[in-house]
Amino acid sequence: MSQVTVTEHLLLHQKKTPMATGRFTSLINELILSAKIISREVTKAGLVDVLGFTGDTNVQGEKVRKLDEFANNVLIHRMRRSGVLCAMASEENGDLIHISGDLPRGDYILIFDPLDGSSNIDVNVSIGTIFSIYRRPLKKTGDKPSMQEVLQSCDKQICSGYFIYGSSTMMVYTTGEGVHGFTLDPSVGEFLLSHEDMKIPDQGKIYSVNEAYWNSWDPATKEVLAHFKSTTNNLGQPYSSRYIGSLVADFHRNLLYGGIFMYPARTLDDGSKGGKLRLLCEAAPMAFLVEQAGGLATDGTQRILDYKPTELHQRVPLFIGSRNDVEKVAEIYTKHQEQK
Ligand code: P6P
Secondary structure (H helix, E strand, O other): OOOOEHHHHHHHHOOOOHHHOHHHHHHHHHHHHHHHHHHHHHHOEOOEOOOOEEEEEOOOOOEEEHHHHHHHHHHHHHHHOOOOEEEEEEOOOOOOEEOOOOOOOOOEEEEEEEEEOHHHHHHOOOEEEEEEEEEOOOOOOOOOOOHHHHOOOHHHOOEEEEEEEOOOEEEEEEOOOOEEEEEEEOOOOEEEEEEOOOOOOOOOOEEEOOHHHHHHOOHHHHHHHHHHHOOOOOOOOOOEEOOOOOHHHHHHHHHHHOOEEEEOOEEOOOOOEEOOOEHHHHHHHHHHHHHHOOOEEEOOOOEHHHOOOOOOOOEOOEEEEOHHHHHHHHHHHHHHHHHO
């Protein structure tokens, strides 16, 4: 197969849209360089002192691991210098990350989770970087974007994707023209096209959920799980249960094999009810990808891409994957809502 790089693919496969501009391509190339640097560090973890915790806690109240911080710093440093961003937001940082006046700026907004699945870093399980790109609204409120300019409806994403650091390092992305996968060839240091126009099977055979939260789920959620374990579902037999605890890895497997990943709302210790995953840097980018691959993504009933965020680190329940499976979840939740 002729070796197609990401840059070639962007230029070859974009309709004549602003996406094919050199500025967008240079943004993607800076992301790729960041991922290569992160991949190098992830793959040698254990040989050098990058495992374990930094001793800090992030805005999510989670302990920060050294590789988390390394990945975040690489992305912020490199992307600040891309010359095409007007603002960034990271899962690790409480507030927007602005581009200082002495650096060239542009009209793209980048939102990312620098190293998702970090609880798996020290045990050699696949982890990933998730990214989402918006264009700054035409109606600007000053030289620095306001939070309102960043908190756009999730269907305004112009690009989303992830890097997965596993048995190989891959990049999977969409710009609204299908989903395409590239595998890093370390011998040449390039991501080369390996999975063109990826499509998720309409019917899955795998469900992914952390069943430890069973007692914190409502009756509708318990019925959803019972459905996938039953012999009366579309398969006529129980689905396989696969849960890695790393969204990028669980999503990537389901994208290739078919299946549904679920992180339902649960009642927390303080009595509140909500999801864990972040809307802007986890659910929305994955939702854009899965819809482009023929799948669906909801909070149980509402389409994720129809969300208009109200805060940067807003969390959301997530049901994402094969169309038939996500539709079945919505059917069960709707039935319970109508019975109330
Ligand atoms: P739990 C990783 O921290 C993450 O954000 C996702 O990558 C993963 O799917 C989820 O949390 C795992 O959460 O509660 O099952 O450990």
